[in-house]
Amino acid sequence: MIDLDTYDFELPKEFIAQKPIKPRDTAKLMILRKKNKIEHKSFYNIIDEFESGDLILLNNSKVIPSRMFGKKETGGKIEILFIKNMEKKYGENIWLVMLRGRGLKKGRKIIINGRNSSISGEIIKRVERAEFLIKSNLDTKVVRDFIKENGIIALPPYIKKPYNNFQMYQTIYSKKEGSIAAPTAGLHFTKELLDNLKKKGVNIGYLTLHVSASSFKPVYGKINKSPLDPEFFSIPKETEKSYNNSVNDNKNIGLVGTTTLKAIESATDKNGLITKNEGYSDLFIYPGYEFHSKVSKFITNFHTPRSPPLLMVSAYLNWERILESYKIAMEKGYRFYSFGDAMLIDI
Structure with missing residues (x-):
């Protein structure tokens, strides 16, 4: 039985980003490598982490004004x-x-x-x-x-500053309306960065997972069943083909955000291939979960305590290393949560 109290931590409020950085891709990027190696770069350097023929998958869900x-x-x-x-x-x-x-x-x-x-x-x-x-x-x-x-877009409660321009809380590639909250790891991408990745020969694929309010609520009590609401996901045939070909050709597959990882884990079989193109998923990924998708690079943000995204990231790597990286991030002045900086897990 997982002890949820373990995944709690104190974050001084000055580390909570209250506004997005401009340009978006100048956010800080912490890279976690094998053998406990850590590098500090800017997000636009993400292009150096992928080669021609690699694949990056993005969640194109759009936040609805509710x-x-x-x-x-x-x-x-x-x-x-x-x-x-x-x-x-x-x-x-x-x-x-x-x-x-x-x-x-x-x-x-x-x-x-x-x-x-x-x-x-x-x-x-x-x-x-x-x-x-x-x-x-x-x-x-x-x-x-x-x-x-x-309706207007609902920003997370830890963002105290009022805003009128809610486009800052949409990814530049958002297309399919349906989310309560933004898939925030994707907020760091600019059109120029995506264009440069494509020019390098990196394949860009899209899927949709509509983010519910339950995805970011802290988890308490015993985990007897998933605390998440079922969330609709859809994976186009083109994305399925790109992903499965990348698996078979042993290419790097980069996923952007916990929502994208959840969609892929909900859609793949035991061999890591996509076999389901749409449905509703209440998949709750926490430490002890066995991944079957073939992800080699995972881009995510710095998450709130006890939240499902934090538990998912801790399952993907391990909590001890995640916690240590969060401590280092504070020492280095990283910005946390939705409008904050990014992390690339490359192990």
Whole structure:
């Protein structure tokens, strides 16, 4: 049984990046090599880590604007984040949401304000902590349209600075709408960097995994089942072919981000070949997990304590080395979390 308390650590708030660096690819890059070797470079140096014929896979999911503001019927202000529609499980017009405000309890009516209209709902259940089920007064399609018209992107709670330009929280190659949070390891890529990788002969492939809110929540208690919500993934036939050919030809395969690794692990068979092109995955990767995908280079960020991405990275390498690298990162002034710097695991 894994001791989750082991994967907790203290991070002084000054190391939490509050804004993205510009240009994106000038972020710091820590490279973890074999034999405990560590190198410190800039992210644009990632091009030196790949040769012609190698493959890099990216998650092209796009963050949807699902955060809004409103009030309780008593007048108190609330903040709401729509996570997903739950009518298949609980009935018509039921939504799973995150709410922030006081006096939130079952039976409380809320009003959500839009630019030109508003919708209302009633809290029917507290699921856990800040997550609630609400029943809307309007059907699902109307609510979806309302969210699309009025929502804004929800930044992680540790980013305190308000922003109006939310493109900074999208990868430059984001295409398929569906994520609550950005696949942040990809935020470091610029168009110029991708173009230069292609000119070098590196193959760039795309897949989609829509990131849920559960992917970044800290994990507590005993792990009797996956704490993750099922997340939709899709791998185009072209990407499947590129990946499987790279496996068979023994080429380097670089994956960008924990969401991309999760999608590939969910889609590959025991031989490491992609055999499934789409589905829903609640795969929870933590230390002790046996990987079967054929990944040789793994690009990721510096993650929050007890989070599923941190546990996944610790399963891919080992926690002792990850923790030591985080300590070194603080000594070297690296920036952590969504807008922070990057790590390449090359072992």
